[in-house]
Amino acid sequence: MESTVTTPEQLDFERCYTAVQSRDRRFDGVFYTAVRSTGIYCRPSCPARTPASRNVSFHRTAAAAQAAGYRACKRCLPDATPGSPDWDVAATVAGRAMRLIADGVVDREGVEGLAARLGYTSRHLSRLLTAELGAGPLALARTQRAQTARALVESTTLSLADVAFAAGFSSVRQFNDTMLEVYDATPSHLRGRRSPTASQVPGAIDLRIAVRTPFRGSALLRFLADRAVPGVEVAEVAADGSGCYSRTLALPHGPGVARVELADLDGVGSSYLPLRLVVEDLRDTTAALARMRALLDADADPVAVDAHLATDPLLAPLVAARPGLRVPGHVDGAEVAVRAVLGQQVTVVAARTAAARLVAAHGRPVETGVPGLTHLFPDAATVAALPPEEFRMPRARGRALVGMCAAIAAGEVVLDRGPDRGDVRRTLLALPGIGPWTADYIALRALGHPDVWLPTDVGVRNALARHPDADITPEGWAPWRSYALLHLWTSLEG
Numbered sequence: 001m002e003s004t005v006t007t008p009e010q011l012d013f014e015r016c017y018t019a020v021q022s023r024d025r026r027f028d029g030v031f032y033t034a035v036r037s038t039g040i041y042c043r044p045s046c047p048a049r050t051p052a053s054r055n056v057s058f059h060r061t062a063a064a065a066q067a068a069g070y071r072a073c074k075r076c077l078p079d080a081t082p083g084s085p086d087w088d089v090a091a092t093v094a095g096r097a098m099r100l101i102a103d104g105v106v107d108r109e110g111v112e113g114l115a116a117r118l119g120y121t122s123r124h125l126s127r128l129l130t131a132e133l134g135a136g137p138l139a140l141a142r143t144q145r146a147q148t149a150r151a152l153v154e155s156t157t158l159s160l161a162d163v164a165f166a167a168g169f170s171s172v173r174q175f176n177d178t179m180l181e182v183y184d185a186t187p188s189h190l191r192g193r194r195s196p197t198a199s200q201v202p203g204a205i206d207l208r209i210a211v212r213t214p215f216r217g218s219a220l221l222r223f224l225a226d227r228a229v230p231g232v233e234v235a236e237v238a239a240d241g242s243g244c245y246s247r248t249l250a251l252p253h254g255p256g257v258a259r260v261e262l263a264d265l266d267g268v269g270s271s272y273l274p275l276r277l278v279v280e281d282l283r284d285t286t287a288a289l290a291r292m293r294a295l296l297d298a299d300a301d302p303v304a305v306d307a308h309l310a311t312d313p314l315l316a317p318l319v320a321a322r323p324g325l326r327v328p329g330h331v332d333g334a335e336v337a338v339r340a341v342l343g344q345q346v347t348v349v350a351a352r353t354a355a356a357r358l359v360a361a362h363g364r365p366v367e368t369g370v371p372g373l374t375h376l377f378p379d380a381a382t383v384a385a386l387p388p389e390e391f392r393m394p395r396a397r398g399r400a401l402v403g404m405c406a407a408i409a410a411g412e413v414v415l416d417r418g419p420d421r422g423d424v425r426r427t428l429l430a431l432p433g434i435g436p437w438t439a440d441y442i443a444l445r446a447l448g449h450p451d452v453w454l455p456t457d458v459g460v461r462n463a464l465a466r467h468p469d470a471d472i473t474p475e476g477w478a479p480w481r482s483y484a485l486l487h488l489w490t491s492l493e494g
Contacts, residue, residue: 242261
């Protein structure tokens with residue numbers, strides 16, 4: 001089965017129209033269909049009658065369709081789709097920009113701030129994004145705000161004024177005007193079309209995370225549970241492997257808590273994972289949602305990944321046993337970097353114990369109301385100020401940890417998916433005591449790199465040792481070697 005991943009060159013009319021004719025849900029979020037005769041844009045799987053080819057055009061982003069004068073379909077809700085897997089696969093400037101926009105960077109720092117993070121002038125960045133995505137950064141951010149606002153309007157009991165500011169709008173009037181233009185409906189009308197249920201937890205925001213299926217939630221939950229740091233993370237696993245994962249979040253305007261329900265989702269298409277957020281500042285809603293999406297690898301294309309890896313005789317039975325396996329991301333790049341160094345040359349249990357000790361001594365206490373969630377993970381500046389001898393590890397590794405955190409705190413190393421991955425890796429490797437395994441593990445989880453291979457990893461070696469006669473060709477697994485890595489790690493569990 002062919003991949004749904006597209007590049008601008010591959011976004012050709014015939015391929016897109018074929019997907020629309022077949023209502024192929026794998027392409028939801030990859031491109032959008034605009035229909036000239038109705039003035040609306042849809043997801044490829046829209047159940048409405050397929051429009052005549054002469055009346056349609058295709059756009060890589062919802063913002064591009066809106067910029068062309070189209071409104072979102074009220075039937076298929078094209079904004080309620082997983083994101084495009086292209087952004088993580090290609091990791092172009094446009095892809096990195098989309099990840100930062102989803103995190104709310106434009107709302108917090110403006111277009112100038114986004115451009116500075118990517119290393120461009122704002123004018124040049126606008127040209128790049130318009131050429132590749134059909135819309136500039138302001139239009140893309142506006143669409144992001146509208147999508148967040150709609151989810152909040154239809155799924156929470158927040159006042160509409162609170163929704164406006166939680167979604168990143170600067171005023172209620174701007175919120176009303178944008179919703180009317182994008183959805184051809186006022187916020188009050190959108191709320192009237194749904195019946196939100198009051199949250200059981202005061203101040204909680206109940207949302208859904210769209211994911212492509214199949215989704216192996218049980219494997220993802222087990223990975224997170226095995227590494228859960230007391231005080232920061234809590235994992236509840238049921239007998240069937242499903243359950244909940246909760247953690248504290250250090251967000252731009254204050255702390256927060258996220259709780260997501262994870263289970264195996266089969267079939268080919270898209271589905272949703274229930275997410276509950278509690279944030280101190282409503283302006284952090286967008287960032288919290290984006291970071292949890294990154295943690296869950298929500299925008300992956302499992303059908304394309306599985307189809308490619310299943311052509312390898314070694315991986316084929318592993319893929320068949322766990323279709324839809326995800327690469328666990330993370331909510332904070334600095335945290336995963338610290339935990340990577342703490343985990344050098346030790347077991348998962350030992351690394352978790354070291355992280356728990358660090359949290360208990362230097363994490364920021366927070367009141368969450370959730371049993372077991374008591375602290376934020378220490379930030380890079382806090383760890384950088386500690387004496388290397390405080391860590392129960394070889395002195396050289398302690399110096400490496402402190403030095404890396406000093407570089408992160410000073411902005412010399414940025415782990416927010418904005419910089420080029422190759423540049424980040426080179427910068428990390430230039431730091432004393434940071435080797436290829438650490439740099440690549442950080443890329444795997446903090447940068448969302450889909451093509452990381454860890455040949456020296458103990459787990460990888462143990463998994464491959466079970467197949468002494470296999471023809472090992474990791475190069476042939478590209479560009480999905482991160483997923484091959486997870487299949488090998490997971491194969492050790494049983």
